[in-house]
Structure formats: C-alpha cells, structure tokens
Amino acid sequence: MSKSKTASFIHNFPLITSYKNRKELEARFNAAQQLKNVVLQEALKRADRYLQDETVKEAKRLYSKAHRTKDKNEKQQLKEKAIPLFNAARKKYQLEKYSLDSIGGQHRSNAPHLYTHIDSQTTKSICQRVMKSINGYLLGKNGRPHFAYKESIQSIESPTNGQGIIVNLEKGIVNWNACRKHLGHKSSNLILHVKFDNRNNRAADVEAHALAHRVKYCRILKKQHGRFTNYTLQVVFEGTPYERSELKEKQQQRLDCYGVDMNMHHIDLASNNDAISLPYCRSAVAHVEMEKEVKRLQRKMSRTLFLNNLDCYTTREKTKGRQTITTHQRKKGIKFPNISHNYLKLKCRKANLQRKLAAGRTDSHGYTVNQLLKVCGDLKIEKVWYRAWQCSRYGRAIGLNAPATLEAKLVRRAEQFDNNVMFVDPFKTALSQYCHRCGNKTQKKLSNRVHTCCDLNLDRDLYTALLVANTDFIGGEWLVDNDMVEQAIIEHPEKYKRK
Incomplete structure (x- = not known):
C-alpha cells in the first residue's frame, strides 16, 4: 500500500x-x-x-511498436508484455x-x-x-x-x-x-x-x-x-502556504474570466470588461543595465584568459572588406592552465550580478502574479512554445524575463484559489491572425503591433487576449464567441486600444 x-x-x-x-x-x-x-x-x-x-532491447521494441499502432487493445497488450521485461531487467x-x-x-x-x-x-x-x-x-x-x-x-x-x-x-x-x-x-x-x-x-x-x-x-x-x-x-x-488577506477577499468575490497572452517583454490580460498589460520585471531599466555589466565582465574575462593562455589559441587572418584582420580561436579539447587572480575576481563579480538578476526577477514575478490575482478569476492561457522563442532570435529576452516561469507561478497560484485554468492551442486557433468581424486569418509582421482589419484600431496583444477569453473547446474544435467580443469592444473601446 x-x-x-x-x-x-x-x-x-x-x-x-x-x-x-x-x-x-x-x-x-x-x-x-x-x-x-x-x-x-x-x-x-x-x-x-x-x-x-537483449531483454531490454526487446522491451523497447515492443514499446515503440505500441506507440506506432492505433488500435487501443493492441497497444495495451504490447505494453503489458513490455513492462514485465523492464521490471525483470531492473531487478537483475x-x-x-x-x-x-x-x-x-x-x-x-x-x-x-x-x-x-x-x-x-x-x-x-x-x-x-x-x-x-x-x-x-x-x-x-x-x-x-x-x-x-x-x-x-x-x-x-x-x-x-x-x-x-x-x-x-x-x-x-x-x-x-x-x-x-x-x-x-x-x-x-x-x-x-x-x-x-x-x-x-x-x-x-x-x-x-x-x-x-x-x-x-x-x-x-x-x-x-x-x-x-x-x-x-x-x-x-x-499544510498549505500563507495566503494574503486581500487576495482572499478578492478571490471570494466572483471575478471575471481573463484571457492571457504572453509576450517576450510583458504579459497582457483581457476580459469582456477590462484589459491589463504588465511588464515581467518592475525595474526593467535596472535589469538591462545589470545585463550590460554582465556582458562587459564576460568580455573582460575572455581577454584575461587569452592573454594568460596564448598557447591555447590558434591565430589566422581573414579579409573583412578592404582590411585584413587577425582572429584567435580556442583549440578544441584543451583546458586553460593559467587562471589569474584577476579572472577569479571577475568571475565572482559576474556570479554576484547574475544572482541579483535572478533574485530581482523572482521578486518581480511574485509582485506581478499578486497584482493579477486581485482582478482575475478563471484563466484561459494561450499556450506558447517558449523553447522555440529561445532557440530563435529572442533568446536574450527569454533568458532575462523568464515568461515560462511566470506562467507556471500564475497557474499554480490560481489553482490554489480553486480557479479554473484552461490552455488554448495557438496552432489550431491562430488568434493573433484572426479577425472576429470577417472571420479571416491574416499573417502579420512582428513589427505590426496594431490590429487594423475591418476598420478596427486595437492593440494586437490585448485583442488576442480578448479573443482567448472568449474561446472554448466545443464539439472537438476551438470556437470563438464573436458576438461577445464585438459587445466588449463596443462597450469599452478605449481599453483595448494601443497606449
């Protein structure tokens, strides 16, 4: 038991x-x-x-065959054959x-x-x-x-x-x-x-x-x-963690359902009555300055390693325009034999700055989540693949703001107050391209932050959050309540415009 x-x-x-x-x-x-x-x-x-x-290899073949088959009964039978083989090999x-x-x-x-x-x-x-x-x-x-x-x-x-x-x-x-x-x-x-x-x-x-x-x-x-x-x-x-009294009082009231649209630098929420846009970090300017200082220390550390370990680098010349410049590349598989005291001091300073960045980011995430829970009830979140953003050209912004961590914290805190959380599939809905009036989906450039289709002049992120709030999974497909979206825009036109 x-x-x-x-x-x-x-x-x-x-x-x-x-x-x-x-x-x-x-x-x-x-x-x-x-x-x-x-x-x-x-x-x-x-x-x-x-x-x-060989027993484990046979069990893996059965398991891979079970994942390929579409028959549920056959899949269950293959898994039942593979599990005893795995257990026997583990015990052996x-x-x-x-x-x-x-x-x-x-x-x-x-x-x-x-x-x-x-x-x-x-x-x-x-x-x-x-x-x-x-x-x-x-x-x-x-x-x-x-x-x-x-x-x-x-x-x-x-x-x-x-x-x-x-x-x-x-x-x-x-x-x-x-x-x-x-x-x-x-x-x-x-x-x-x-x-x-x-x-x-x-x-x-x-x-x-x-x-x-x-x-x-x-x-x-x-x-x-x-x-x-x-x-x-x-x-x-x-037991359960400490809950703030003002959040308890707010959550006891019947709050609106909000749609959430996560971006690289800020989080946007919208309901049929209100819209909110908050940055991930309260002191964004200070975080950027600290990030610049970390970059400067990294360059200084690289120069220190190069000057103390010249034998670990290869030198070659390459043409850049009309000039010929000399480049140095580290040899593969060679460790640096000479580590100076100055390098260790720079390493400590960089680690201290990175610790402050992480602590400030955690504090800002907690503040943002508490501010959102004061007004939000149930949540509908557009599920974004943050790893794809990080592997593309937004790696620095993702590393600095950590939107996936903020989303996980928001979901966890919302579930503590017994609020429903639903994730909307962006690959099947494409709400950032959708217009509720004409029903067409038009691809937009990333630099275009305003939705202008059908004579609308709305902030693209807040409009997407509003569409997410009015999206439900009905009859095996995602459907948007266009009438509710139109009514919200007519009643509160200024809330969803770009500020």
Missing part, C-alpha cells in the same frame, strides 16, 4: 554560523560530493549493462528504487572521513538523488548524468526530522548527527542556530504561519554571495 501524501510548503530560515561551523559545513558538503560520485560511478556501470541487455541489474542505498552505506562505512561527516539518513537521500537521475536517463527523459565537481553540491537533506538533520524550531536549533553523539568525535555532532525575523511586517506573518505547522523534514542550502558563502535552513512544513 502506497504511503499517503499530504500538502507541503517550504520556508527558509537564515543560519547563524561561526568560522568553525562554516569550515565543518564545507567539509560535509565536500564529503557529500565524494559520496555522490562514488554511488553514481557504480550506478552508471549498472545502467550501461542494463541498456545492452539492481536498478530498483532502493538498490543504491546499500552501495552508499558500504562506501560510507569504509571511508572514515565520510563516516564522520555524513550520517546514514543523509546517505540515503544522496543515493535517492542519484537513483532519480539514473531513472530519468534510462527512461530517455534526461541525458547521461554527470559527476559532481568541486563545490557543485548546493543542498543536503534528511528524509525525516527524526534522524540525521534534526530541527527544533521551538529552541531555534538545528542538530546534525545527534543520533551518533556517542562517537565522541569533535565533528560528529554539529549544532547550528536559526535566525528568526523579529520585524513587524508581512515577512514576520509568513514566518509565524510556517511555525504553526508540523515539520516534515529539512535541508541545508549553500549559497554563494560573491566571495562569501551563506548557509540557509529550508524547512518543509505540512
């Missing part, structure tokens, strides 16, 4: 660490990285033997859910430095993390897992709060390896103190809401801030 699952949410607490605590935490994270690499090495050997097995090569736990426990017992710094529960979590990556590789969802390099482990967790990393929020203490205190080793037991928020603001209300719930388990996060390393306690609580 499977274990019942309960709702969970997380909350982060800063940790108060001394110099001695930071040195011990660094040693434990390095030990976790070594243990992960040892377990992953053995898991990859098993995975390679598993993939070369010890690639089941908990098969790697014994490997991690054995290596931990044989290595004194691992046994001192890593407890048994943390070892199980590391083995489960490796098994998850191997499972994705075997199913074809992910690529081949990579070994962890130095300082690449950013989090360590225990599966329960009873052993391993134990948190006591009433006393404000995190006790790691408390169950092995009898060993008497100076680093076998690590005690850290939690820092609480004593300010009288919304952050304190969120923290008080979290402290009122039961702790399921916790993890310790490692974050690099420039040249400094900060450690944070992330606690997983049982």
Whole structure:
C-alpha cells in the first residue's frame, strides 16, 4: 500500500554560523560530493549493462511498436508484455528504487572521513538523488548524468526530522548527527542556530504561519554571495502556504474570466470588461543595465584568459572588406592552465550580478502574479512554445524575463484559489491572425503591433487576449464567441486600444 501524501510548503530560515561551523559545513558538503560520485560511478556501470541487455532491447521494441499502432487493445497488450521485461531487467541489474542505498552505506562505512561527516539518513537521500537521475536517463527523459565537481553540491537533506538533520524550531536549533553523539568525535555532532525575523511586517506573518505547522523534514542550502558563502535552513512544513488577506477577499468575490497572452517583454490580460498589460520585471531599466555589466565582465574575462593562455589559441587572418584582420580561436579539447587572480575576481563579480538578476526577477514575478490575482478569476492561457522563442532570435529576452516561469507561478497560484485554468492551442486557433468581424486569418509582421482589419484600431496583444477569453473547446474544435467580443469592444473601446 502506497504511503499517503499530504500538502507541503517550504520556508527558509537564515543560519547563524561561526568560522568553525562554516569550515565543518564545507567539509560535509565536500564529503557529500565524494559520496555522490562514488554511488553514481557504480550506478552508471549498472545502467550501461542494463541498456545492452537483449531483454531490454526487446522491451523497447515492443514499446515503440505500441506507440506506432492505433488500435487501443493492441497497444495495451504490447505494453503489458513490455513492462514485465523492464521490471525483470531492473531487478537483475539492481536498478530498483532502493538498490543504491546499500552501495552508499558500504562506501560510507569504509571511508572514515565520510563516516564522520555524513550520517546514514543523509546517505540515503544522496543515493535517492542519484537513483532519480539514473531513472530519468534510462527512461530517455534526461541525458547521461554527470559527476559532481568541486563545490557543485548546493543542498543536503534528511528524509525525516527524526534522524540525521534534526530541527527544533521551538529552541531555534538545528542538530546534525545527534543520533551518533556517542562517537565522541569533535565533528560528529554539529549544532547550528536559526535566525528568526523579529520585524513587524508581512515577512514576520509568513514566518509565524510556517511555525504553526508540523515539520516534515529539512535541508541545508549553500549559497554563494560573491566571495562569501551563506548557509540557509529550508524547512518543509505540512499544510498549505500563507495566503494574503486581500487576495482572499478578492478571490471570494466572483471575478471575471481573463484571457492571457504572453509576450517576450510583458504579459497582457483581457476580459469582456477590462484589459491589463504588465511588464515581467518592475525595474526593467535596472535589469538591462545589470545585463550590460554582465556582458562587459564576460568580455573582460575572455581577454584575461587569452592573454594568460596564448598557447591555447590558434591565430589566422581573414579579409573583412578592404582590411585584413587577425582572429584567435580556442583549440578544441584543451583546458586553460593559467587562471589569474584577476579572472577569479571577475568571475565572482559576474556570479554576484547574475544572482541579483535572478533574485530581482523572482521578486518581480511574485509582485506581478499578486497584482493579477486581485482582478482575475478563471484563466484561459494561450499556450506558447517558449523553447522555440529561445532557440530563435529572442533568446536574450527569454533568458532575462523568464515568461515560462511566470506562467507556471500564475497557474499554480490560481489553482490554489480553486480557479479554473484552461490552455488554448495557438496552432489550431491562430488568434493573433484572426479577425472576429470577417472571420479571416491574416499573417502579420512582428513589427505590426496594431490590429487594423475591418476598420478596427486595437492593440494586437490585448485583442488576442480578448479573443482567448472568449474561446472554448466545443464539439472537438476551438470556437470563438464573436458576438461577445464585438459587445466588449463596443462597450469599452478605449481599453483595448494601443497606449
């Protein structure tokens, strides 16, 4: 019988660490990285033997044949034949859910430095993390897992709060390896103190809401801030996250259904009574300036590497117009032997700027979602393939604004308030080309941001959002309620015009 699952949410607490605590935490994270690499090495050997097995190849042929056939009964029969073959091969090569736990426990017992710094529960979590990556590789969802390099482990967790990393929020203490205190080793037991928020603001209300719930388990996060390393306690609580009172009051009212049109730089929403257009980032100018600074640091780092490693580049001349210029290209498969201190300083500055960009983007996304939920009820979203945008000429805008992350956050928060969310297929509807008056679909240039068909002068994005709001899947096809769209434009003509 499977274990019942309960709702969970997380909350982060800063940790108060001394110099001695930071040195011990660094040693434990390095030990976790070594243990992960040892377990992953053995898991990859098993995975390679598993993939070369004839039983697995036969099961894959049955599964691919099942995907090609259109008969449902035949498809089900082929899958039923393939699943036992997969399970037998997994059992033969010890690639089941908990098969790697014994490997991690054995290596931990044989290595004194691992046994001192890593407890048994943390070892199980590391083995489960490796098994998850191997499972994705075997199913074809992910690529081949990579070994962890130095300082690449950013989090360590225990599966329960009873052993391993134990948190006591009433006393404000995190006790790691408390169950092995009898060993008497100076680093076998690590005690850290939690820092609480004593300010009288919304952050304190969120923290008080979290402290009122039961702790399921916790993890310790490692974050690099420039040249400094900060450690944070992330606690997983049982229950639902904190909800803002004003959002609760708004969502209790019957709000309009809004259509959502996602763009590269802003999000547009429209209903039959209103239209909203918000940027992804509140401080867009500051984000652009920080992005320019990151580009400048990258160029400076490239010049530093070139000047200190001239033997790693090939030089050739090429003609550009009437001039002959000299270009330098890095040799393939050669690592840079000389890394200067100036390069490391620039690398820290760039990483700090990128961290600030990510934090500002997350904050802006949360603000935008809260503003939208104050007015939105049910949502109809035009499902966009963001990866195609990123692979084309809009990679920089997608990386800077992260519209897919904002969409996922908006959907998750809307579902928390029991609002319905429906995705509209743009390939079958082509609403950005559609006109509700004449019913024709006309391709437009990307530079054309105004819909002018049938004497209409409307903002292209807001008009698309209005069409999305009045689109439904009826009788196996997507249909637009043209009468409702026309009535909304007649009653509120200024709301859908370009501003």
